[in-house]
Amino acid sequence: MFKIRLLISMLTLAGAVSTVSAAEALPTTAPAPADNPTTAEKVALGQMLYHDPRLSSTGTVSCASCHNTMLGGEDNRPNSVGVNGQTGGRSAPTVWNAAFNQVQFWDGRAASLEDQALGPVTNPIEMGMKSWDDVVARLETIAGYRAAFTKAFGKDSISKENTAKAIAAYERTLITPNSAYDRYVKGDESALNEQQVRGMTKAVELGCTGCHSGPAFNGPGVFQKFPVNSNGYFEAKYHFKKDKGLAEVTKKAEDENLWKVPTLRNVALTAPYFHNGSVKTLDEAVKLMGKLQLNQDLTDAEVADIVAFLNALTGEFPQQSMPTLPPTPGRTFN
Amino acid sequence: MFKIRLLISMLTLAGAVSTVSAAEALPTTAPAPADNPTTAEKVALGQMLYHDPRLSSTGTVSCASCHNTMLGGEDNRPNSVGVNGQTGGRSAPTVWNAAFNQVQFWDGRAASLEDQALGPVTNPIEMGMKSWDDVVARLETIAGYRAAFTKAFGKDSISKENTAKAIAAYERTLITPNSAYDRYVKGDESALNEQQVRGMTKAVELGCTGCHSGPAFNGPGVFQKFPVNSNGYFEAKYHFKKDKGLAEVTKKAEDENLWKVPTLRNVALTAPYFHNGSVKTLDEAVKLMGKLQLNQDLTDAEVADIVAFLNALTGEFPQQSMPTLPPTPGRTFN
Numbered sequence: 117m118f119k120i121r122l123l124i125s126m127l128t129l130a131g132a133v134s135t136v137s138a139a140e141a142l143p144t145t146a147p148a149p150a151d152n153p154t155t156a157e158k159v160a161l162g163q164m165l166y167h168d169p170r171l172s173s174t175g176t177v178s179c180a181s182c183h184n185t186m187l188g189g190e191d192n193r194p195n196s197v198g199v200n201g202q203t204g205g206r207s208a209p210t211v212w213n214a215a216f217n218q219v220q221f222w223d224g225r226a227a228s229l230e231d232q233a234l235g236p237v238t239n240p241i242e243m244g245m246k247s248w249d250d251v252v253a254r255l256e257t258i259a260g261y262r263a264a265f266t267k268a269f270g271k272d273s274i275s276k277e278n279t280a281k282a283i284a285a286y287e288r289t290l291i292t293p294n295s296a297y298d299r300y301v302k303g304d305e306s307a308l309n310e311q312q313v314r315g316m317t318k319a320v321e322l323g324c325t326g327c328h329s330g331p332a333f334n335g336p337g338v339f340q341k342f343p344v345n346s347n348g349y350f351e352a353k354y355h356f357k358k359d360k361g362l363a364e365v366t367k368k369a370e371d372e373n374l375w376k377v378p379t380l381r382n383v384a385l386t387a388p389y390f391h392n393g394s395v396k397t398l399d400e401a402v403k404l405m406g407k408l409q410l411n412q413d414l415t416d417a418e419v420a421d422i423v424a425f426l427n428a429l430t431g432e433f434p435q436q437s438m439p440t441l442p443p444t445p446g447r448t449f450n
Numbered sequence: 451m452f453k454i455r456l457l458i459s460m461l462t463l464a465g466a467v468s469t470v471s472a473a474e475a476l477p478t479t480a481p482a483p484a485d486n487p488t489t490a491e492k493v494a495l496g497q498m499l500y501h502d503p504r505l506s507s508t509g510t511v512s513c514a515s516c517h518n519t520m521l522g523g524e525d526n527r528p529n530s531v532g533v534n535g536q537t538g539g540r541s542a543p544t545v546w547n548a549a550f551n552q553v554q555f556w557d558g559r560a561a562s563l564e565d566q567a568l569g570p571v572t573n574p575i576e577m578g579m580k581s582w583d584d585v586v587a588r589l590e591t592i593a594g595y596r597a598a599f600t601k602a603f604g605k606d607s608i609s610k611e612n613t614a615k616a617i618a619a620y621e622r623t624l625i626t627p628n629s630a631y632d633r634y635v636k637g638d639e640s641a642l643n644e645q646q647v648r649g650m651t652k653a654v655e656l657g658c659t660g661c662h663s664g665p666a667f668n669g670p671g672v673f674q675k676f677p678v679n680s681n682g683y684f685e686a687k688y689h690f691k692k693d694k695g696l697a698e699v700t701k702k703a704e705d706e707n708l709w710k711v712p713t714l715r716n717v718a719l720t721a722p723y724f725h726n727g728s729v730k731t732l733d734e735a736v737k738l739m740g741k742l743q744l745n746q747d748l749t750d751a752e753v754a755d756i757v758a759f760l761n762a763l764t765g766e767f768p769q770q771s772m773p774t775l776p777p778t779p780g781r782t783f784n
Contacts, residue, residue, distance in 0.1 A: 167520055168520075169518070169525070170526070174527070174531065175525060175526055175527055176515070176525065176527070176531045181510070184503070184775075185772065186501055186502075186772060186773055186774060186775045187775050187777070188777060191503070191509060191510065191784075192504070192509055192778075192782040192783070192784055193508070193509055193510070193782070193784045194784065197508065197510045197535075200535050201531075201534050201535020201536075202535075384777070384779040384780050385777045385779065387778070387780060387781050387782040388782050388784075396781060396782060397780055397781045398779070398780035398781070399780065423780060427779055427780070430777075430779070433774050435771060435772075435774075436771070436772040437769060437770070437771055437772065438519065438520060438769075438770040438771065438772045439520055440520060440767050440769075441518075441520045441521050443521070443522060443718070443719045443764075444526075444721070445718040445719065445732070445761055445764070446718050446721060446731055446732035446733065446757060446761070447721050447730060447731045447732070448526040448527070448721040448722050448730060449526070450525075450526055450527045450528070450722075
């Protein structure tokens with residue numbers, strides 16, 4: 117059903133760069149849905165909306181608060197802090213390269229970036245707006261947003277749907293190409309050092325690529341069970357199974373502990389790890405993945421090699437300009 | 451003692467642009483102290499530190515959280531939200547043009563931007579770091595900061611003092627020149643419309659410029675009593691006197707309700723108003739200033755004229771690039 121993009125075919129012939137065609141560099145552009153083609157006007161509007169704390173009830177939380185584009189696209193916390201100091205149970209996924217996710221949210225409940233953008237704004241523990249009608253009403257009173265929506269979508273176009281479309285269009289530009297791995301895949305053998313090649317080879321041998329392959333290392337499948345092999349010791353320490361993942365949405369027993377396979381792109385920058393952010397370091401995360409998913413006890417040296425390889429998946433972050441948010445002269449919402 | 455920069459001398463001869471030499475446009479650069487000359491390296495480092503939430507205990511609050519450079523340099527809230535959802539009693543002053551303040555904080559307890567920068571990071575209700583030693587220790591572990599401090603201050607230079615110096619150097623670049631008022635002062639009579647000229651004239655006639663004159667409209671004095679004329683009605687409504695201002699620092703009766711005169715630059719963008727953020731609109735703020743400071747009952751038309759003039763003090767916000775914050779690969783502080 118899914119075409120398996122075999123990193124392994126590269127590695128069984130390791131060193132022969134001419135054979136790496138099966139491995140894929142990260143694309144530099146992301147495909148957009150037919151009903152939301154990416155335009156410069158939408159991206160500019162989306163960047164403002166994404167960074168605007170006035171999309172939250174208290175005026176303190178923007179998309180960027182938890183998915184910080186100045187960092188690795190999230191907040192480096194176990195769980196994020198929403199309005200009034202509230203926290204949830206899951207760790208914010210990175211926004212960088214989210215355009216290459218097949219589904220969004222840890223439990224995959226959103227099929228697109230547009231769908232995802234509709235969630236946090238009215239979530240009471242995230243951005244806390246009472247309704248999208250309230251969001252739209254607020255935006256309507258800001259002259260700069262009226263003008264920016266007109267440019268992006270035409271006259272009188274401020275709506276829930278267009279707000280989500282603009283944010284999604286901006287997010288599709290958040291791509292980090294040209295990692296050491298990408299350069300290696302494109303033929304520069306010197307881009308990875310010996311340890312990183314060793315780590316890559318080991319990752320393939322172990323079977324990590326069964327779930328983490330393709331250009332974003334998040335396929336070929338969409339969902340996977342995590343943890344596969346656990347026991348009382350691990351559960352007492354990390355509480356991975358407490359949150360049922362996809363089953364929290366579908367209420368089906370077969371979906372228990374199924375999770376969207378997260379990208380490994382920039383994984384070195386997104387500690388702490390896993391859906392509940394319970395693991396502080398990448399070393400520990402790799403060790404746990406070996407044990408819990410593959411039933412392998414990795415040595416410290418093997419872990420270090422794989423971590424070295426994972427660091428080679430850190431891409432180049434595009435230089436962004438800082439948006440100036442449209443003002444509300446003489447008044448405030450808060 | 452202070453040279454009074456007489457906007458009034460312009461206005462008694464209103465319309466004659468050749469006479470406006472006494473009124474001053476906002477400078478495009480700010481003077482730096484002898485021991486902290488502004489350099490591009492310090493500014494770049496300072497911009498990163500200013501926007502880095504890892505300078506807070508929870509990793510959620512940066513200087514920019516409350517002094518948002520994408521907005522009017524603050525958060526448009528009555529009071530700001532620090533770590534763990536805590537709030538204080540004062541409203542965040544704008545960082546834009548703070549370089550032209552004679553003292554910093556509402557109570558003027560910091561003599562320089564450098565002194566000011568030392569406060570919030572270890573304030574338990576703001577950024578909540580236990581000590582500056584902890585801040586320095588954290589920065590020391592971030593390779594990108596080690597490199598950036600070396601560039602700015604030389605080898606092994608991460609310290610409390612240099613962190614403050616870098617942030618202050620960055621803040622000195624946050625200047626908004628070329629407002630309509632500045633263009634008017636420079637000779638473009640068409641830069642202000644009739645209502646704005648009327649508002650400016652009225653502001654001078656009333657005596658607003660007794661406290662709010664000079665290029666940043668925050669002198670010639672440093673401190674002023676506020677409110678001057680109050681009564682039970684106003685106090686019950688706004689609680690202006692509850693916070694004793696400078697006296698909270700000095701503990702002297704004569705300093706009660708003395709406050710730093712805030713700049714009027716970009717005042718239209720910094721609602722809500724006054725030290726406790728208790729006034730939501732600029733219209734109401736102007737009306738209250740008339741009553742409480744000058745014992746004048748302004749008509750709605752007079753208020754509208756003055757507000758129109760104050761809107762002419764909104765400057766041009768320089769386009770900034772968004773800093774990429776130096777990562778901590780494979781680990782986090784939170």
